[in-house]
Amino acid sequence: MQHRKKSAVLLSAGMTLALALAGCSSGNGNNGNASSSASPSASSGASASSAAPSSSAPASNSGGGGSPVEITFWNMFGGGEGDFVDQIIKGFNDSQKEVTVKQLRLESNEYYAKLSTALSSGKGPDVAVAHVDRISPFVKAKQIVPIDDLASKVGFDLAQITQSNLDSVSYDGQHYAVPLDTHFHMFYYNKDLLQKAGLLNDDGTPKLGDMTPEGFEQTLAQIHDKVPDVQAIAVNTPYFQEPFLNMYYEAGGDILNADMTKAAINNDKALSVLKFYKDLYDKKYADLNDKNPWDSFSNGKAAFWFGGVWEAGLLLGDESKHIGAMPLPPIFGSETHWASSHTLVVPSYVSPEKQEAAAKFMKYFSEVGGSTWGKAGHVPANKNVTSSQDYLNLPYRSEFLKAQKTVKFAPTTDKYNTIYTTLSESLQNIIFGSATPEKGLADLEKQINEVLAN
């Protein structure tokens, strides 16, 4: 009996360990996927943090005289992106003796809650990363400073920055952030599968049919017939919002009306995109029940994939995968497509001395760090970087630059985050069939109008 008890305890201990380990590895794997495809809510479930997190600003003392000025840099980059940022900061700190940058890396889920608390309480970073579609409320509340004067003080010529990026951060003729990059979706394709379907040109590019929804569906049908055991196209389920916006913008649509007071999404253009979306699933070109579509494509189980440029390292870095990339095909008419951008902002509460130090760091990040940042996949905003041979030697970057010319950034409303989340929820309801496209769009319009009315 004693012996039996002992073995039972041992066995159960072993089981706990095995379960815990299994949990760990699967957890990590999934987190990695989620962040690599920038799926907004896939990972870290129970992260219900308090509504007003206390900003934990590390003490940063401004050294007078000969000692360097220390500035605090907040960002939300994890994984591969984080490694590139570490390299850039180290490079900057080693390159000069006037400024030392200390970084605080925050959990991306709670990053904006913390940043906005910091900005409104006047205690926090001296320079911080922010997505271009999140800076509107900060500009409106005058919580971040215009960077034009700062840039000229440290000899940073903003003319190096791509015009579309500059426009995206300008309010009333002034620039409120230094754009670091543009990120958007590319059309990735698996050459081996296209070969089998007879859809590969000699130069390794795909043979696509008519640039219409019907023409594209024909291409998919051909893959579906000839290579039946894979998905013709993997679709980022259930994060439909970005691909939806790509096609909706291609069709010439807008989320809001011109003066951003009302929703402009309940129309035939949106309906035709939704119809196309539902066709992909109904005709079995894509699998609605695939929980890891990014893995399916990466592992050669799907021929096409609308994926972010930030996946370039993973998908294009390994040549044995035989994956290529091109700008999104203009199947709904134009080549306009969704994009966002990482920028650097300087809070208003930062002392002039530290603002200048922050400007030096921003200059370095754009001019020198840009080439490091380009390896992560995002298209650097600095034109000198993107025209350098170093950058163009990276795989498919000339295609990225082509696609970057036709991007469309988010409307500059301070309600964008709410609107975007509402959009993604409504799309899930429509595509999973709990609402018809017509009713779903009408609901979405009503909800967005309510948000804007507040």
Place this chain on the structure above:
Amino acid sequence: METIRAESQAGAAAARRTRRRGWRSELQAILYVVPFLIPFAVFYLWPVLRGAWMSLHVWGIQGMEKYVGLDNYGKLLRNPDFYKYLWHSFSFVLLCTPTVIVLGLLLALIVHQKIWVRTFIRSAFFLPYVLSVSVISFIWLHLFDPKNGPVNALLRLFGSSGEVNWLTDKHFVWWAITIATDWWTVGFVMVLFLAGLQEIPADHYEAAKIDGAGAWSRFRHITLPGLSRVTKIQIFYQIIASLKLFGQVQIMTGGGPGDATNTMIRYIYVTGFKKDMFGLASAQSILFCVIMLLFAAIQFKLTDRKDG
């Protein structure tokens, strides 16, 4: 006369003394409670009051925007989504609570028998309970994978087509969540029942046997009544736990497919932390809290009467 006055004086003094002693012992009692009371007030009571205050405002990512009185509540009660997600939360109670209680009782009865693997069974079933919600959710996320998951592989072994999309088909998804949750918490239910079983005196069973009672009537008339107190506590506890469902759906389904598994707690989470509408989210929390308190009160009343 004198003596009476003296007596009454003495009596008053004594009363004063006892009153003082009572006051002192009350102070003492408060002192003992303080170590709990202070954290409770700071970390629980204050946030609740603050939440109630926030619920009266439009409260965005940059803090208070304007006072709107009860508008947030009005907006909520007019929104059909609120009732839908409230129903989702309660329908999970109806699925999860009975199944986990019955399964827990069955397991407890099995383990209570003198069978040779009982220690093993007891630890095996209790083990999942020590895992965190994210771990069990990721485990079941993989087990329920429609193509490579063991659950469908098992179904195929038994001759089914094995084409059940557990987490993306709205007819199966609630069962998937229930199975995962039952597996996770049944061990705890079992242990409590086991403790209850050990409380029932063995001579009751012996006496019943002598009187010729069968296994069923022994269970019906001795075991069940003997477990009634622990059962009531368990039902109460499981209802509250089921209403609080969040982690499993957040990780396994993201509230999907569509919004089929969006629960009240996830609704609050999305409104507050994803859409930055903290005022509205506070109103949702307060309403949900009131509804839960109501249920708790009703349940308390019902069980109290039975005990009396």
